[in-house]
Amino acid sequence: MEKNILLTIEYDGTGFCGWQKQPGKRSVQGEIERALGIVCGQEIKVDGASRTDAGVHAYGQRANFAGDLKIPADRIAIAANNILSGGKSSSSAGGDVRITAAEEKPMGFHARFDAKAKKYVYKIRNESTADVFGRNYAYHVARPLNVKAMEDAAGQIAGTKDFKCFQAAGGEEKKTTVRTVYSLRITGARDIQIEIIGDAFLYNMVRIIAGTLVEVGLGKLHPLALAPIIESRDRQNAGHTAPPQGLFLAEVYYNIDYLGGFYGQTGLG
Numbered sequence: 217m218e219k220n221i222l223l224t225i226e227y228d229g230t231g232f233c234g235w236q237k238q239p240g241k242r243s244v245q246g247e248i249e250r251a252l253g254i255v256c257g258q259e260i261k262v263d264g265a266s267r268t269d270a271g272v273h274a275y276g277q278r279a280n281f282a283g284d285l286k287i288p289a290d291r292i293a294i295a296a297n298n299i300l301s302g303g304k305s306s307s308s309a310g311g312d313v314r315i316t317a318a319e320e321k322p323m324g325f326h327a328r329f330d331a332k333a334k335k336y337v338y339k340i341r342n343e344s345t346a347d348v349f350g351r352n353y354a355y356h357v358a359r360p361l362n363v364k365a366m367e368d369a370a371g372q373i374a375g376t377k378d379f380k381c382f383q384a385a386g387g388e389e390k391k392t393t394v395r396t397v398y399s400l401r402i403t404g405a406r407d408i409q410i411e412i413i414g415d416a417f418l419y420n421m422v423r424i425i426a427g428t429l430v431e432v433g434l435g436k437l438h439p440l441a442l443a444p445i446i447e448s449r450d451r452q453n454a455g456h457t458a459p460p461q462g463l464f465l466a467e468v469y470y471n472i473d474y475l476g477g478f479y480g481q482t483g484l485g
Contacts, residue, residue, distance in 0.1 A: 219285045221292060222321045223248070223262070225277040227313035229460070230352045235268045235277070244268070247313050248279065251299040255292060256285055265327045265468045266334060269420075271460035273353065275337075276316075278468040280327040292318040327468070333398065333415050335467040338426040338458065340408040354407070355426070355462035361433030363402060368439035369432040370400045370410075372446070373425065379418060380449040382428075384457060387419020393449070395421075402429070411466070420457055428455030 225248065233241035237249075245262060252260040265278040287295065293315040301311035339354040341347055346356045380393040397414040410426055428445070431437045437445075437455060445453045 217284065218282060218323065219289070220280060220282045220321050220323045220325055221285070221289055222278060222280045222319050222325065222327060223293070223315050224317040225274060225279060225313065225315055227274050227277065228352075229268060229271050229273045231312055232270060234270045234272070235264050235266065244274075244277070244313055245279075247300060248296070248315070249281075251296040252281065252292070254299055255287060255295040256283055258283055263327050265331050266465050268463075268465055269460050271352070272463045272465070273461075274465040276467040277465050278327045278331070280321065280325060282323065289318050289320045330470055331416075331468050332472050333413055333469040334417065334465065335411065335413045335469070336417070336422045337464045337466045338410040338412075338422060339462045339464070340410070340426070340430070341406070342408055343406050352461050355430075355458050357430060357434075359434055361408065361430065362435065363405065363408060363433065365435075365439045366408075366429045366433045367402050369429055369437070369442045370402055372440075372442040373397055374400050377446055378449055379421060379446065381445055381451055381454045382421045382424040383418035383451065384420035384424060385451070390418065393418060400425075423458045423460065423463060424451075424454055424456075426458035426462065430458065431455035 225244070227244050231242065232244050235244045237243045237246045245264060248262050249260050252262070260281050260283060262279040262281040268274060268277070296315050300313055341350060341354040341356045342361050344358050374397045376394065376396040378394050383393055395414055395416055395418065397412060399413045401411045403409050410429065412422055412425065428437065428442070432439055
């Protein structure tokens, strides 16, 4: 019977070339498809909600696939994870990707095109010495950051705006660079966390926002500079692109009710 299955996936992006399959390279998509092909006994193609780059991690990536499946949806994750974690027929690097849930959806459902919003988290370690064990999971900034200035700058980002200044070259060409950022929160002191929820994001948008906020925190940009930077629509006016290891895809929303108080808000949550 033809079924459409939605997966929730978590992964450590350190050992991957990114989500999307590339010839001769290890990708998250490739590992998931390989494991599901063994479990389902047929070639499987999964469509991810986000095409995360090399080194980027995920708590809640979503992907769907369809096929004539004999195995119940609730057994797919168990069987595939046995392969992904180093079980029989595995080529994984010790379980750096795991399917946390699998559920059946209507045949027309698509993990990417039906997404209403996404939440990303960007992590910064702000102390003079680097953490050798956390180097793959946070952006190390040695000089002290003014978090209050970063918060003031972040307040100018939320809303429905043209965010072309936060788009890196080389990504998929978009019909429009207008996006809605529902919420942007900054928490922490030594371990700083930037949480951003939006309807969609441009190529490297979150990493450029994070890099720009770091430059505000370092005093290289004034907090009030963010509004004119956005209005300029010029990438050269924004800050640097923060490294990939600090970025985590936290959640993909398919029902706006799940956004709770964030939906429709344009200020800090």
